[in-house]
Amino acid sequence: xxxxxxxxxxxxxxxxxxxxxxxxxxxxxxxxxxxxxxxxxxxxxxxxxxxxxxxxxxxxxxxxxxxxxxxxxxxxxxxxxxxxxxxxxxxxxxxxxxxxxxxxxxxxxxxxxxxxxxxxxxxxxxxxxxxxxxxxxxxxxxxxxxxxxxxxxxxxxxxxxxxxxxxxxxxxxxxxxxxxxxxxxxxxxxxxxxxxxxxxxxxxxxxxxxxxxxxxxxxxxxxxxxxxxxxxxxxxxxxxxxxxxxxxxxxxxxxxxxxxxxxxxxxxxxxxxxxxxxxxxxxxxxxxxxxxxxxxxxxxxxxxxxxxxxxxxxxxxxxxxxxxxxxxxxxxxxxxxxxxxxxxxxxxxxxxxxxxxxxxxxxxxxxxxxxxxxxxxxxxxxxxxxxxxxxxxxxxxxxxxxxxxxxxxxxxxxxxxxxxxxxxxxxxxxxxxxxxxxxxxxxxxxxxxxxxxxxxxxxxxxxxxxxxxxxxxxxxxxxxxxxxxxxxxxx
Numbered sequence: 347x348x349x350x351x352x353x354x355x356x357x358x359x360x361x362x363x364x365x366x367x368x369x370x371x372x373x374x375x376x377x378x379x380x381x382x383x384x385x386x387x388x389x390x391x392x393x394x395x396x397x398x399x400x401x402x403x404x405x406x407x408x409x410x411x412x413x414x415x416x417x418x419x420x421x422x423x424x425x426x427x428x429x430x431x432x433x434x435x436x437x438x439x440x441x442x443x444x445x446x447x448x449x450x451x452x453x454x455x456x457x458x459x460x461x462x463x464x465x466x467x468x469x470x471x472x473x474x475x476x477x478x479x480x481x482x483x484x485x486x487x488x489x490x491x492x493x494x495x496x497x498x499x500x501x502x503x504x505x506x507x508x509x510x511x512x513x514x515x516x517x518x519x520x521x522x523x524x525x526x527x528x529x530x531x532x533x534x535x536x537x538x539x540x541x542x543x544x545x546x547x548x549x550x551x552x553x554x555x556x557x558x559x560x561x562x563x564x565x566x567x568x569x570x571x572x573x574x575x576x577x578x579x580x581x582x583x584x585x586x587x588x589x590x591x592x593x594x595x596x597x598x599x600x601x602x603x604x605x606x607x608x609x610x611x612x613x614x615x616x617x618x619x620x621x622x623x624x625x626x627x628x629x630x631x632x633x634x635x636x637x638x639x640x641x642x643x644x645x646x647x648x649x650x651x652x653x654x655x656x657x658x659x660x661x662x663x664x665x666x667x668x669x670x671x672x673x674x675x676x677x678x679x680x681x682x683x684x685x686x687x688x689x690x691x692x693x694x695x696x697x698x699x700x701x702x703x704x705x706x707x708x709x710x711x712x713x714x715x716x717x718x719x720x721x722x723x724x725x726x727x728x729x730x731x732x733x734x735x736x737x738x739x740x741x742x743x744x745x746x747x748x749x750x751x752x753x754x755x756x757x758x759x760x761x762x763x764x765x766x767x768x769x770x771x772x773x774x775x776x777x778x779x780x781x782x783x784x785x786x787x788x789x790x791x792x793x794x795x796x797x798x799x800x801x802x803x804x805x806x807x808x809x810x811x812x813x814x815x816x817x818x819x820x821x822x823x824x825x826x827x828x829x830x831x832x833x834x835x836x837x
Contacts, residue, residue: 347522355381356390360407361398362546363584364519365431367485367599369386369396371457372430376491379461382489388420392426392464397433399688401516404433412445419447426464430457432468435477435518438692447613453477454519458488481505481523486533496735496772497801498542501550502530502568507557508587510614511625511692511789512657512685519550522718531571533575534578541803543772544580545572551581553586553595566598573602576797580735581605582757583653585612586652593637600782603799608757609646611636612652616671617664629670648678648723648756656705658687658696658802666668666710678723678758679785680716684709717784724758725783731778731793734760736801738771743787746776749788752777772800 352473355376359369365833372394373383384390393415398404412427419425427833428450429441435453442448449467452459455478463474486501506515534545547568549555556564572581576716582602586595588611611633615621616631640647653668672680687694700708734752741749741761748764752775762777769775777789 347459350382352382354388355392355394355521356385357385357394357396357500358411359428360399360404361396361432363499363537364501364504364547364550365398366493367501367548368431368454368457368490370499370717371485371488372396372460372489375451375458375461375696376673377491378489381461389422390426391422391424392822392830393427394428394430394596394764395462395603397429397431399432399436402683403655403686405437408433409444412448416447419567420577424468428460428464430454430460431473431774432515432518436514436776438477442475446473447564448641449473451475451477453765455479455481456611458504478564480520484523484525486529488526490712494738494771495541495804496798497544497546498537499548500530500533500537500545501525501548502552502555503558506550506574507554508551508627509625509706511623512614512654512688514688514691518562521673522550522554522782524555524564526559527564527568527571530568533576534572535575538575538577541799541806543578543798544799545578547572547581547583548592549583549585549589551590552583552584553592556822558814559582563592563594566592566594569595569598570602573604575604578604580755582608584610587612588633589635596636596639596643599640606755606757607647608642608755610648610650613668613671613675614652614654615657615660618667620625620660623659623696624654634671638783646756648758649675650679651675651677652681652683653716654683654685654711656700658685658693658700660685660700660708663788665711669712672712672719676719676723677716678756679720682709682713682716690744719780724784724787727758727779727787728782732760732789733774733776733796734789736769736773738804742788745792749766759786760789761786762792765792769795770797770801770804771803773798 357369357372359365359797383390395408397408415427419427426449428453429448434451441451449509450463452463456476460478467474481504492498503522503524504521507522538547572578613633614624614626621629630809639650642776732754734754736750736752741751749761750764751759752763753759774777775792776794778791778793779787780790781788
């Protein structure tokens with residue numbers, strides 16, 4: 347490669363929404379340093395793994411991918427591999443011991459150091475490991491390459507002050523650090539000026555926002571302030587903690603028109619005994635009470651959750667308690683996880699670890715119940731008229747009908763028949779729901795199309811000499827930010 351040829355990069359992301367947002371920062375940093383994204387199918391000069399440490403298979407996945415890249419790197423002189431994120435913060439020097447072909451290891455608190463570390467590794471011809479113990483620069487001050495032209499993540503806090511016995515995140519992300527409200531709102535206004543019409547507010551425990559500067563109602567005030575931003579059509583947030591979920595937040599959600607009727611609130615277990623063992627500072631009745639008040643204020647709200655099956659000491663009675671809460675809560679969907687030991691967490695050394703066969707049986711029963719209820723809840727929407735924000739990529743394959751995808755105000759995924767007139771990601775379509783499945787809805791009738799500034803922004807980003815941009819022309823299926831199934835949302 348000549349000195350004048352830009353080096354290419356690829357960022358591979360695992361884990362939660364916070365990792366996805368961090369990867370946008372990593373891409374922005376690399377492009378700011380002169381790198382360019384590798385083309386589809388091309389081998390990048392720099393491969394960055396942004397890792398998760400929440401689940402047990404995170405380690406196996408990372409080292410398996412690193413092993414796959416070892417011979418590829420050997421055949422590409424000058425190629426570099428970097429590992430960052432939560433697993434890097436946890437494993438540190440272990441990574442370069444197990445995979446000595448890795449060039450850079452960086453932690454959750456110093457993602458801004460990546461370009462300099464890559465340069466240093468290349469000049470010194472040796473691996474660079476830099477792990478900071480506390481945050482020095484809030485990630486939102488760093489350059490960003492957003493994946494979507496019309497929807498954006500906005501981080502309002504990082505870190506966590508809780509001590510859940512199954513979770514390693516507080517040890518890796520540190521104590522909660524809150525951004526000032528003015529900085530958050532300034533970022534959102536700037537995003538709207540660029541064409542963004544939907545933002546998702548991010549925090550490890552998003553509704554505890556304000557604890558650092560002593561304002562108990564800071565989060566509800568922030569939601570209301572988002573309602574005053576012209577051009578901002580949809581506001582979401584993830585993930586709130588039930589212990590800090592207060593009525594002022596429910597009121598702000600219900601009375602701020604652009605705050606969407608959607609709530610993702612981790613349950614983890616429906617057993618009070620296990621919630622205590624998990625150090626979850628709420629009990630099932632409090633959780634169900636929050637849901638009852640949310641639905642009283644917003645009857646059409648879609649509520650989703652995270653649930654862990656097989657926490658140490660879980661009995662059949664505990665599992666039945668969880669199934670009972672699922673029946674009462676009637677979740678629109680749930681991310682369900684089989685408990686896995688994470689070294690360094692109290693739960694990893696607890697007695698009475700649940701045998702694998704029993705864990706699988708309970709997991710299967712839970713998934714069946716969750717899917718049955720989600721399907722029943724989706725069937726209630728048949729015949730309903732819904733406005734969707736159009737997502738990128740083709741929708742569910744249908745031999746008879748070309749379909750696109752979008753999400754309603756409640757964040758449900760809808761595959762709709764492509765209208766005759768062009769429609770772009772970021773535009774709005776009004777549809778009538780004609781079919782329901784457990785994880786999506788189908789609309790065979792499009793009642794209207796509303797071009798938007800967000801659609802204009804997408805078109806500007808993707809415009810090519812071959813003709814006007816349109817949905818379904820091979821663009822990556824990024825769509826609207828939504829909870830990712832790779833790891834439980836923190837909260």
